[in-house]
Amino acid sequence: MSQTTRTNPLRDPLDRRLPHIAGPCALVMFGVTGDLASKKLMPAIYDLANRGLLPPGFALIGFGRRDWTDDNFADNVMLPAVKASARTPFRDEVWQQVRDGIRFVSGEFDTDGFARLADVLREVDESRGTGGNHAFYLSIPPGLFPTVIGLLRSHGMAAQDHGQWSRVVIEKPFGHDLKSAQELNEVVSTAYPSSSVFRIDHYLGKETVQNLLALRFANQLFEPVWNNNYVDQVQITMAEDIGIGGRAGYYDGIGAARDVIQNHLLQLLALTAMEEPTSFEARQLRAEKAKVLAATRPPERLDLHTARGRYTAAWAGGEKVGGYLDEPRIPADSTTETYAAIRVDIDNRRWAGVPFYLRAGKRMPRRVTEIALGFKQAPHLPFAETDTAELGYNALVLRIQPDEGVTLRFGAKVPGTQMEIREVNMDFAYGGSFTESSPEAYERLMLDVLLGDPPLFPQHEEVELSWKILDPILNYWESLGTPPDDYEAGTWGPASADEMLARDGFAWRRP
Template identity: 45%
Template structure:
């Protein structure tokens, strides 16, 4: 069925860090740009017992802190705050859900954003059902983590699916809300110069890197139980891989796009235990320096022994006609030298260089898609160096940059959650993850983890501030390639 625009947005976990840093600033931005439905009410809820005025004051403080100074306006913030009401609610106490009835009618078009621990999903849904807030015009957005393996993911999906059909479940991967990620689709499917060469006949390899300079940052309990493979590869990186590798969808709609992504995820070649040493490098950061200051090791931050990986690099294969023989190198880690998320498409060398006799060296073309912190698309081409060339033509690599910040300077740079929240309110699922996608991702990751366990693989220590363990360099260098550092 078609979902109508929501008249109410219900935010669970509204006093948490995600709400203060991302959700409230995103909703403020949509309000200022007059993109929220007129009269949309935002019902915020958490365990804390606050009055409406107390929550509104804390929301305005969060906006002052996290909204760029040149976009924050005290008058607009106060106007936005009038949309907010607060309900103190304990999700484990089903009787407390009755308080929602003061602000939300069961027949309303309702969007729910659930930003709580997965252990609270089931009691929260039971509480919503008890007060009739799971009807045909109610949709539910779920923030990760959605389980820690395939079995737990299915358990969560079953619990949510018991009250909400798939066309009313919005699973969030905030990377899909980023402008440059969406521009990847535009780059591929709105430009005829790329799609004919977007295949194994012309592409040598693909690199996807997500590097962080930070350590645990207060996520000790969650991160040590997850590690880099489950925290970053399972969701963000496999989604980026799927967008790079997918076939052209028939339309830009939820089912067409997600159908093609699922095909890619189901085509990922399993990594066997005897291939672990060749295809995977694990690392855990030791002590090092950042900006000239000493940083502790992972074990010192954690305060106990652990074999959890804070770095992982993998060579991944997509077994289909388009990508046969093309390696996808994935790399992510904490305490690395630079914060960046990027995709590098390296094309094959020209089959024969007519300039080689004169000593000119040609390097392969590369397409570099920078997702964060800078949004940029760069195509690296070979060009002739200026000069009379009496001893032969000389070549140099020249970048053609499409800086999105400059190309669209008249457009405000938006938080990824702005797009996702607006799509949730309007009932558009294209940039949300479907259940079969999540389960295909977990199935592959579970297989990788089983192979790591069978091979008794352990992370190598790497110095904080470096690009990971030596094994990560070997993983790509043995193929005659290099990471784009």
């Protein structure tokens, strides 16, 4: 049988095979003293420069209350962060290139501070050739967003004039509920058009999440069975083996559902369940994701198909760890959940009748994020009872982290004279198949911000649709007036979560 090799008509062979390099620009980073800046953002900037993806005249401007000079910020803050967390080798010539463009503005979120910031931006436009192209990264508490965006607008730094661009990057959470998300969008839209607003969801920058699109739409093998004729359940899991660490001020009152399900897991659901887009252009991807989220509804019986929990003191990972209420600065009467599990259903032709189970938790036995599609059993099994006690489910599992790859589980014959069936796994691992290392999620996303490439960033419509799904569940939990169910640290969550699936005849996967 002959085969015809077909080229991709969407790829320009003279351009698309080469990495995209950001043009002249400056990045202003608010919240430079936080963990996110030191562990993720600053190392990502260095890695981009080390890969040759930033222009020589790139400028990085830190803004904060500390009384630092440019040299203090470069040598005592950013350099240690780069050496500790960068993924590419340290090279002095690359560091010097980055260092030459580093500035620090000491100030408050007030008129004087932003006047100094505007002066520094004018200076780097001239000295570094950044051409009036500026991105503002808001790694700050959401309550400060309106103040900062208002000051950027009033000082002319949000203007889109004469071919120059200004972009704003917002870290999650995108509001606390639907109402606050809508209010936040109103604030942002007064200063920036939607095309200049980049809402960071770092899970969408992970290579394996993007590979979900390749798996579905580049292979004829999977799409014919990607529907309710063959799939009987979908489980999306994000488990962490750590507690809240030093995030008590942020986490308490937020909880697992707001912190993870509203953004990360519902975005994974949308990518898993959406129809094939006409292209991978941002508008087309967003349209298909929005359709799925609009068709997604919370369970009718919130008492039967939701569960929440809170970890208690126990042995986990070989050490004795405290419970959530033992963590520093957590009030004794807190009702914040550290584990959340929900069932949602999608009311469309492809997925009608297929439950989607989403769960997220801290102090789990291991760190893992995965999407697992469980398939229906064959309608006829021509095997004797002695051949196999019970055939398990075929499953396709996409491992997002930490062992990125894909696992296909199916039944196979055990070697020997008898017909005996046993479940086996077929594994694909990124590390074993590709020699080049995957870029870190923030590295990819920050480059997309500087390029103005928005496919991986959710727009406000997706954010609001996600809150519409989650709000009824959060309101129900709040109405109970009781604390979450206990589960021991190092276990897979409360018994109520297992009971939730058992009612539907399923059980949680043990990753």
